Amino acid sequence: MSESMYDIVILGGGSGGYAAALRGAQLGMKVALIEADKVGGTCLHRGCIPTKALLHAAEVADMARDSGHFGVNATFEGIDMERVNTYKDQIIGKLHKGLQGLVGHHNITYVTGWGTLVAPDTVEVDGTRYQGRNVVLASGSYSRSLPGLEIGGRVMTSDQALTMDWVPKSAIVLGGGVIGVEFASVWKSFGVDVTIIEALPHLAPNEDESLSKALERAFRKRKIAFKLGARFSSVTQDDSGVTVSLEDGSTLQADILLVAVGRGPATANLGYEEQGIPMERGFVLANERLHTGVANVYAVGDIVPGLQLAHRGFQQGIFVAEEIAGLEPATIVESGIPRVTYCDPELASVGLTEKQAREKYGDAVTISEVNLAANGKSGILGTAGFIKLVGVKDGPIVGVHMIGARMGEQVGEAQLLVNWEAYAEDVAPLIHAHPTQNEAMGEAALALAGKPLHAHN
Numbered sequence: 534m535s536e537s538m539y540d541i542v543i544l545g546g547g548s549g550g551y552a553a554a555l556r557g558a559q560l561g562m563k564v565a566l567i568e569a570d571k572v573g574g575t576c577l578h579r580g581c582i583p584t585k586a587l588l589h590a591a592e593v594a595d596m597a598r599d600s601g602h603f604g605v606n607a608t609f610e611g612i613d614m615e616r617v618n619t620y621k622d623q624i625i626g627k628l629h630k631g632l633q634g635l636v637g638h639h640n641i642t643y644v645t646g647w648g649t650l651v652a653p654d655t656v657e658v659d660g661t662r663y664q665g666r667n668v669v670l671a672s673g674s675y676s677r678s679l680p681g682l683e684i685g686g687r688v689m690t691s692d693q694a695l696t697m698d699w700v701p702k703s704a705i706v707l708g709g710g711v712i713g714v715e716f717a718s719v720w721k722s723f724g725v726d727v728t729i730i731e732a733l734p735h736l737a738p739n740e741d742e743s744l745s746k747a748l749e750r751a752f753r754k755r756k757i758a759f760k761l762g763a764r765f766s767s768v769t770q771d772d773s774g775v776t777v778s779l780e781d782g783s784t785l786q787a788d789i790l791l792v793a794v795g796r797g798p799a800t801a802n803l804g805y806e807e808q809g810i811p812m813e814r815g816f817v818l819a820n821e822r823l824h825t826g827v828a829n830v831y832a833v834g835d836i837v838p839g840l841q842l843a844h845r846g847f848q849q850g851i852f853v854a855e856e857i858a859g860l861e862p863a864t865i866v867e868s869g870i871p872r873v874t875y876c877d878p879e880l881a882s883v884g885l886t887e888k889q890a891r892e893k894y895g896d897a898v899t900i901s902e903v904n905l906a907a908n909g910k911s912g913i914l915g916t917a918g919f920i921k922l923v924g925v926k927d928g929p930i931v932g933v934h935m936i937g938a939r940m941g942e943q944v945g946e947a948q949l950l951v952n953w954e955a956y957a958e959d960v961a962p963l964i965h966a967h968p969t970q971n972e973a974m975g976e977a978a979l980a981l982a983g984k985p986l987h988a989h990n
């Protein structure tokens with residue numbers, strides 16, 4: 534039996550789903566948000582927020598270790614995982630409560646339970662049907678594994694790694710992408726011997742090659758081991774640890790294995806195929822207006838092919854709510870979505886890599902790179918790195934690529950430069966405060982405009 538008619542029925546309360554719900558409600562629509570687990574989804578409970586809490590604890594550990602360098606007498610005595618988890622869980626708990634409050638405040642009908650799409654306009658939860666003039670699919674993603682690689686015990690994904698109440702002596706991380714390098718960074722700071730195995734030729738393989746190479750240099754310096762172009766073959770485990778075999782015949786041993794080989798779309802057995810939703814390898818295919826081509830069914834977040842990032846999900850959720858409300862929002866440009874990898878050192882980027890820009894603009898591509906060694910605040914923090922701008926001659930800045938401590942905080946300006954198609958000449962006279970790391974962005978713009986200030990030429 535149909536409970537009542539909604540303007541929007543949303544399946545999944547993660548970043549994409551709850552953003553669509555909040556924006557839809559703000560626009561005066563009657564919204565039902567269906568969530569089997571907890572509102573906030575992967576990002577809040579098993580993703581962005583808990584990993585960043587661990588990374589901050591890792592930074593504090595490193596600061597304690599290095600405190601003597603700054604003339605501060607402190608001793609690093611170890612990691613109390615129980616208290617790290619308490620700190621992490623308190624942050625999640627507070628944000629979760631805030632989000633529940635927001636959903637309640639907007640009079641969104643929040644349904645707890647497992648939903649399935651039983652008609653293009655209807656989601657069923659425990660026998661109750663929620664019918665919508667529009668339906669938004671937002672069921673998110675799960676940690677992938679490899680064929681024959683079973684998760685359990687000492688072999689874990691980020692889900693289990695985030696709830697560990699002990700610090701291993703050693704860890705093997707399968708996958709040198711965002712999640713893999715973030716965990717490797719945390720564990721190294723916690724005193725763990727870490728080895729990353731990556732099948733591709735570089736760590737952070739989706740980034741501009743200069744960032745990947747700089748990250749590799751930084752990780753070498755931090756004594757984080759990695760094997761590139763190395764393919765996993767099998768793993769065994771017993772009471773004392775795991776043994777990982779690679780295709781080249783070598784074996785590695787450690788206390789645990791983290792499987793960080795990417796995330797798959799959570800779309801199986803939800804009725805999507807039965808209702809004719811176009812799918813490919815489990816992903817939901819939607820057009821640039823996030824419409825699936827079936828009735829009034831939209832899709833947002835990690836189930837839509839592309840960057841699996843929370844802020845992409847948020848923006849897609851907002852977009853769909855506004856689209857449904859008839860506001861004709863501007864489409865989202867995938868390359869304009871900022872990307873941050875929060876390991877130490879941080880990677881932050883937006884727009885085209887140098888290689889992508891050269892494919893598109895050929896010889897018109899211009900590059901400027903400013904080393905953080907010349908930046909006062911970076912020296913104070915003791916970080917190495919650089920900011921690289923990719924521009925087009927007589928045209929805009931099309932890519933920004935950064936590595937170094939706290940570079941994630943610079944991505945705000947970076948995304949404005951790229952998304953507003955700023956010209957270096959226009960940015961050059963704009964003032965960047967001294968002494969900030971942000972000055973390095975200003976300096977890079979000056980250099981791209983042909984008038985670098987702190988340069989020997």
Ligand SMILES: Cc1cc2nc3c(=O)[nH]c(=O)nc-3n(C[C@H](O)[C@H](O)[C@H](O)COP(=O)(O)OP(=O)(O)OC[C@H]3O[C@@H](n4cnc5c(N)ncnc54)[C@H](O)[C@@H]3O)c2cc1C
Pocket residue numbers: 544545546547548549550567568569570571572573574575576577579580581582584646647648649671672673674691712799803833834835836841842843844845846875
């Ligand atoms: C370890 C880790 C670290 C990450 N760090 C970052 C980061 O720093 N920055 C960043 O931008 N992104 C990060 N991400 C990615 C980010 O978490 C995802 O991109 C984001 O959560 C995707 O949002 P979503 O709404 O598509 O899906 P999800 O957040 O996965 O939400 C989907 C929701 O749908 C619910 N659901 C699924 N099926 C049903 C059903 N049938 N009925 C009812 N409910 C259902 C699920 O319970 C879930 O709550 C990280 C991910 C991981 C795993």
